[in-house]
Amino acid sequence: xxxxxxxxxxxxxxxxxxxxxxxxxxxxxxxxxxxxxxxxxxxxxxxxxxxxxxxxxxxxxxxxxxxxxxxxxxxxxxxxxxxxxxxxxxxxxxxxxxxxxxxxxxxxxxxxxxxxxxxxxxxxxxxxxxxxxxxxxxxxxxxxxxxxxxxxxxxxxxxxx
Numbered sequence: 636x637x638x639x640x641x642x643x644x645x646x647x648x649x650x651x652x653x654x655x656x657x658x659x660x661x662x663x664x665x666x667x668x669x670x671x672x673x674x675x676x677x678x679x680x681x682x683x684x685x686x687x688x689x690x691x692x693x694x695x696x697x698x699x700x701x702x703x704x705x706x707x708x709x710x711x712x713x714x715x716x717x718x719x720x721x722x723x724x725x726x727x728x729x730x731x732x733x734x735x736x737x738x739x740x741x742x743x744x745x746x747x748x749x750x751x752x753x754x755x756x757x758x759x760x761x762x763x764x765x766x767x768x769x770x771x772x773x774x775x776x777x778x779x780x781x782x783x784x785x786x787x788x789x790x791x792x793x794x795x796x
Contacts, residue, residue, distance in 0.1 A: 678730075678731040681727050681731035681734070685723075685725070686724065687724075688724035690724075
């Protein structure tokens, strides 16, 4: 009887159902160490190929002629006219550039935050410091010119030229 009284007073427990994502989404959301390195290597290659396609030359080979008449319908579609070839090249360069920007954003964001904290010199201070630097450089130039003027005859006398 005591057990029945305890069961009646307790509310039924709600079972939490954890909705699991599909395996594909788990894989896509997981970050891999090598993926950024791979993107950093492949994006300049993609940009380079895009530039070669835009120019129509790869060294001494005429890419426009080869790619436009490859015999494969899918490839010929992108290269059989100059407009399509240029659009394909621009697309490749654009994608490669966007990937490089994507890779650089984590490095640029903290730099921008730090740049906001910098106190920049006024125009007057900048001009004063610049004039000091140039004055010192002129002084060093004169010192080395004098060393050269004094030591050249000495070296000529030592080496007998």
